[in-house]
Amino acid sequence: MTLKQTLAELVAIDSVSARTNRPVTDYLAARCEILGMESQRFAYIDDNGIEKINLLAVAGARSADDIELVLVGHTDTVPYDPDWREALKLTEREGKLFGRGACDTKAFIAAAMTAVESLNLKNLRRPLALLFTADEEIGLIGAKRFAEARVMHARFAIVGEPTSLQPMRAGKGYCLAEVTVKGREAHSAYPSLGTSAVFGAARLLARIEKIAEQLRSETHTDFDPPYTTLNVGVVQGGTAKNVIAGSCRFTLEWRPIPGQPPARLLELLNAAIAEESAADHNLVFEVEANRADQGFETAANSALVTLLEGLTVNSSGTVAFGTEAAQLTELGAEAVVLGPGNIREAHRTGEFVPVNELERCVEILTSAVETFCL
16 A cells, blocks of 8 residues: 555544544554554543543564564544545645645654555564554543553654654643632622632732743753743633622643753742732632643654654754653653654644655654664
């Protein structure tokens, strides 16, 4: 089967995160088993009662305890506009292949399958693995579950994401918290009878802005921007224009640089809350930390980094968005993020991958497998 046919078949499988990814993992497992790879499915039920599957296929090993190289791609996609009629039909125009997931990351999966199928796996001297995960788009959930299970140990990992074939050796983490400020409702004509949660939240937000400035002094020069970034993307509070707001809630997001614990910001936030609580005993502050994904960093002189820099003729870089590389490092791997397509084209109606990058990715992955496993 050709590279484009493989990608077309993958795109045709609707694997948005809200649905089970069993059809796509069944498809990939069948392809892997034809190659003689030993495949294992690690299933779980998500919060909505839907089955999700992480698929691990291994060649050249009696177990998954000592994998030399693992190629990693997530099988789920973000939703698509129902008016995009060709979302599940791979379409080629002007050297580009369009379709949901064509860029993020079914292109990488197609390239990985094509690369592995071009080799004689019976000649492997060191073990190779393919890992296809679930629920990356909604919080790296599949990769986290796989890492927690500790069913594999790997030396090197190439994690598929659209990087325009630039090897990325480090990435920031991703963290979320919901902050709720509770006051006391009252008629707005008599403010002394109430305590405004909105005003309390505003004071805390001002302090968070100062925390952001403080974190700018803790830098990692390989990143742009070279510090942990903060954002408050959603604020909700109050019930009516003439009611003192009894509650205000906002979402705090931050992306910690590698080496900085995700809890660093929470420590600063809790210190600020303690001072605000002491200043006004009528306010109650609650913090619900929903996500705390750490970043990752692979040494610049790693054999994998050096190889991929040479193969791509690109210096290694860093990414500010979350990837599954951190979970692979938990499994012992020196991880690099790489793949065809540009992250700026992902998640859009009309998502695409350039044909030349897709084909070049096959060559890069083939050479990587040959170098480390043959």
